[in-house]
Amino acid sequence: MSARALRVGLPIVVLALVVFCWDLLVRAFAIPPYVLPSPGLVLATLIADAGLLWRSLLVTLTLTFEGFLLAAVGGILLAIAFNQWRLVDYSLYPYAVILQVTPIVAIAPLLLIYLPQPLAVLVCAWIVAFFPVLANTTLGLNSVDHNLLALFELYKASRWQVLWNLKLPSALPQMLTGLRIAGGLSLIGAVVAEIAAGSAGAGSGLAYRIAESGYRLNIPRMFAALLLLSLAGVAIFFALSAISYLALRRWHESAIDRER
């Protein structure tokens, strides 16, 4: 069997086994659905509540995507500013770190006081997602081959030519790594904010559905919503990995298969 078939096949086998054992457990001990619903019931709930859950998913995904975009643009622009003007770096970097190390769960309730809920969710998604973009892009911009820099200097390249033709392409692998991390984190940020808003919020995101279903002991719907959330996370990861692969496949070692 080829390595590729194993890589796709084995996780599916593991999934089938887990679902089978889960179902067996529920049946064997007659566990009531408000404690642990069977896989079949979760699937049935997913279909029955499809409309509601889908709308919630869209709300969460939209905010996640907006947060991610803001984080990507903001992180890259700030990294460029750090790289071009040392004083900006010195002035702002400590605060970028503080934003990153303060747990988002602790910031979310505060944001919900001052901002309307969708905006608070957006800001949370942005805060957690933007630092990896900033940190990785900064590293990339600062890791340019010194001889190439000398070459650009020899040909009297302007500062912007150096940035555009040398530093940004050279930083692309690190930048894409930052974006890939940011994609997952922006979903986490959005979910944390929705959970913090809880049932008090007027929003209808997927995390809000989970909290609400919890209060109502609608455990099957909790599972269904959770399933959708993790599928969304997986989809984001694969989408960003694909973009990264497409951008790097011609030249970067990370995207090229080793030949033996």
Place this chain on the structure above:
Amino acid sequence: MSIPSPTVVSRDISTIVALRGVEKDFANGVRALDHLDLDVKAGEFVSVLGPSGCGKSTALRIIAGLSPPTVGAVEWPGGPVPIGFVFQEPTLMPWADISGNVQLPLKLAGNVDPMAVAQALDRVGLKNFAQSYPRELSGGMKMRASIARALVTEPQLILMDEPFASLDEITRFKLNNDLLALWRDLGRTVIFVTHSVFESVYLSQRIVVMTPRPGRVFTQIAIDAPYPRDELFRTSPEYGAFCRRVAEALGKAMAGGVA
């Protein structure tokens, strides 16, 4: 101790570039160059020979304007000329194909000229690799691409910093021959930094032997064997004699002795 002063100190127009009393101190206090005088004539092939750490690369970077001298000056009697620089590593942009890499100097100057790129690639034998990426090429081919990039602006002066040091001997011999052919065809000036006695004798009209720490000119040796030089020259007694002379001078330079 009598260190011989460099032979030529004339100031005629045939001198393309001259270093006058150049000293270079690095921030860590190391004196890389100590009163370096060097004249290079237009069209000449000069090698700068010395052990690693003798400041020969630093001298090349000072000529290229990449590093300012602490004391002294770089003089261009006929006015500054366009320069091509070949680094020890190929120093190609991995994200651009060979044609994109060779085109870079023209792009930065704002006049992209596909003909000039094609011509430069043709000269180094990479015509069929314009669309290849650097990672797909061998070490020798990457170095050829690097030379094509240095040639694309039609520079008067080509500075080469141990360009073939990391290549295997077979590839190095081949590139030595191709470089000599290019030099003859194009009639440019080449300053070639190397730590190889054999390479410097094979290539140059004149060898500048440098002392290490701090770097200064120890002696200069003219290699007045005729061109074209080929494998016959490489195995001739004449070549061997030159190599012996140059190696002796290098040995003395490293011992800090008298020429």
